[in-house]
Amino acid sequence: MLWIAVHLPLLSLESFAATLPAEMAAQPLALEDEHRIVGANAPARQLGIKPGLKRATALALAPQLTLARADPRRDACALDAVAHTALAFTPNVAIQPANDAVGAEATAPDTVLLDVQGSLRYFGGLEQLLQRLQRALAPLGHRLHIANAPTALGAALLARVHRRFDGIDLPATQRALDAAPAWLLGPGHAHWEALQGMGLRVLAELRALPRSGIARRFGAELLDELDRAYGAKPDPRVALVLPPAFESRLELFARADSADQVLHGAGILLDRLIAWLAAQHAFVRRFTLVMQHEPRWRRGDDGVLTPPETTLELALAEPSRERAHLLVLLRERLARFALPAPTLELRLHAADIAQRAPPNVELFPTPRSEREGLLRLIERLQARLGHEKVHSLAAIDDHRPELATLMRPADAHAVCRGRGSFPSATAQMPSMPAVRYEDAEPAPGMRVRPVWLMTNQGEPLQERDAWPLLDGRPLQLVSGPERIESGWWDMRLVERDYFIAQQPDGALLWIYRIRRLASKPSPGWFLQGRFG
């Protein structure tokens, strides 16, 4: 067996700093529990804040200190993301449980264990695997202690004392454990103080004592723990199972007033989402960001009660797990959107995923990369402008010109289908036959239609002696009439005689006259379109 333990010594602080805006996270921060400091970041330590101080003392030392309560739930959420990242390397991932909580020493789990024996060959050896693991964990922004050892508990314990420990075999691990301080087994246990009082500094000294005595004094539990760490007893672990749907929350310490602040928090949630996706080689198709707002009981200016939360749903044309892309989409959506109230909490939810092989990395542009780039572009435009602003066209078989064209929100896939079908996007254009239009005629039987249409029925034209005028100048009818009589079945009957007319400068127009009826002597002229 080969276990890697990833220990996060500053997990609580880092998960707290994540809830702060970036500029605040660099200020002195500390966590308290039961009025005592349990953690402080580097700027706070410089001011003399250290764990164990009373809350009042700490505030007296550093009035500008940002102080918050330690929150095991928040830490667990952050640790889940680390465990999910680890799942991309091996299916056997376990979270090392924290020692049983006794009294004030409640600690959240902060170590993830990976059994990588089965993955070594695939990743090309332990060193390679560790490098990739560290690279994968880097976006989460935690400080890491990494130990590898043949026993799970041994690795977990040694990761607490060493930044990097490489236990190549059991004897080496046992030697390292012998030299490890005895308090490793202590915190959280009832026998912590007794161990202290007996003057036992390192584990070797504890092991040197008679086993029966240890069992009598401290209970069989301690012996059991020792044996598992030293590999004298099997240490089965229950592998972590990935939840079927992703759900993560981030309670913002400082309320977010602007979209940028929301985006900062959402970026952290996205990192967690990406870890969850990477663990199952999946890509997200749709996710939801819920912003929980500060409760407001007054009505806003428009008399509408502020909603308790806002939901942003993002659907992707092409499943993705690229952080930058997802963040850009989110940014465009947030930019369009006015936050009704400051945001206190963010929740990210995703269940709709697509499992597929990751795309190959390509050096040169290919049809595939071009198609993906287009999809991204369309997605981005849809996210910023709205789906209803990005259209595609379709022709409908109808003689009435105002009904013959359908503008509908574009389906990115349909538009991109068949794009980039040529070997290279920059390939030469197909050669164009040089057509001379001087003597050309429209194809026989083809009624050429104008590209630009006036809306609906067209614009009424001025008349002089029943002759159409545009801008006060008479139009010259050069072609027509062509009768369009259609639509008796859907109550939008048209009976029109169409002409192609010429403006004095030669621009061509498509105009019509409503069919003359005895009941309406002068039905009038309308401009239907322009030949663009």
Added chain:
Amino acid sequence: MDLFSAPGAASGAAPPAPPATQPEPPLRQALREAPHTLHPTLWLGHQLGRQADATCASGYPALDAELPGSGWPRRALSELLLRQPGIGEIRLLSPCLTAIQRSGRLVMLFDLPAALSARALAQLGFDVEALLVINTKALPCGDSLWALEQALKSGHVGAVLAWLPPRLRAERLRRLQLAAQAHDGPAFVLREMAAAEQPTAAPLRLALRPAGADALGVRLLKRRGPPLESPLRLALPPVLSRAEREYAHTALEPKPAALHGATFINLAGLL
């Protein structure tokens, strides 16, 4: 050394000119005769500039002959000025745009000035379903230019055709021109005729006006090369049959007396 001064034309204060018998340095000779052999973006004022990238043939041999690189430029804006939509601008661009669609690339239209007729586009040879139309008219101006800039920058779009808002500030156009450098294909921006009085960042600027039925007058206001004095008259893909066109042409023939003067003033006011 001043690379651009003509050889042997140095003034008296400058170092003495080399004697005529001495052979001319090759760099100078190349500069004098064929600067484009040194670098594709160099050309002499009386020559037609070359395009570093391949251009897209416009489909009109008469126009190609006058465009630098014999076609619409890629990676640069082409500015078309016209009085109003509907004078034949789509028919002018259709050979180029449909060829781009046939090569499997996307054509995007931004901020149409009026409703499009799908059937008319199909008649011009467009694949109607594969056109993407972005309509940002109701949105602030920033959004429409943002969308256009994104499309140009992405480099995945085959051709862009955009109707720009009136009275666009020059720096915004310059920004679009910068974005267009990543765009591997022609980018047409259509603007109102009044923009002709302002300088443009686009390396190519054309003024379009109708020149009779199924014909378009094209004036090259700016290009990489010498100015073109007389406008081109291009025959467009026809709407009318030959007989109808002749009839329309005779109807346009200036009649003696008052109408002649009126036509003259009209054309002068347009350009």
